[in-house]
Amino acid sequence: MKIATWNVNSLKVRLPQVLEWLATHQPDVLCLQETKLEDKNFPIGAIEAAGYRAVSSGQKTYNGVAILSRSQAQEVVRGIDGFDDAQQRVISASLPTPSGPLRIVCAYVPNGQSIDSDKYRYKLDWLAALTGWLRAELQQHPRLALLGDFNIAPEDRDVHDPLAWKDQVLCSEPERVAFRELLALGMVDAFRRFEQPENSYSWWDYRMMAFRRNRGLRIDLILLSGALAESCTACGIDKEARRVERPSDHAPVSCELI
């Protein structure tokens, strides 16, 4: 089965591109971030017409996450248990598979703005809460995949110009330490389990012709629990989705699970 994640930067604007991508790539699961829609405005009709179910946790203007799936999502949970957060950034659900239930956690990690911002402190607190919560979730759901926009480039090879980005938000050491705390739960970065092209990124700033010059960062990730990582046979970034008319600034990332 194929599971995927995509920061769409407004589902209202990006709906045609999302429907096109679903039709072409036929994922079993697609996690969306930055839907920027309240649940009552979610385009459920168009999604269902495309053959998918959807659960969402949205708000007006900012943030918002959703899980699209072929089969009906079960045990849907919104947010991080024990972390009071007005921002809609996490939705989780279970999906039946032949190998047993698959737990999907769709996350939109705070951007942090800059390392001297109060939003950066919020980002680090948020990541600590996510990690603590996931430790318990993994006990409950051993076949767990965490997909989303992490707003962290894990290593220098995930950055087009590591020197320019050194100690900047998305690349700073405290963020990378927080990311490694997630890995320490036994999670595996699916993308790095396979040989990949050099200079592989998932996000490029709209400005400065960044995409055309491939000046990007790899911040959209799929982390798999140990049990699931064994069954992963491929992982890749779909740069083509960044070449379409009116693209998101992010490209989708997907992986294959047996």
Place this chain on the structure above:
DNA sequence: ATGTCTCAGGGACTGAGA
């Protein structure tokens, strides 16, 4: 290189967030 895109408020543009 504060250079693009999206959204809300409010009825043209500005500011916020990314």
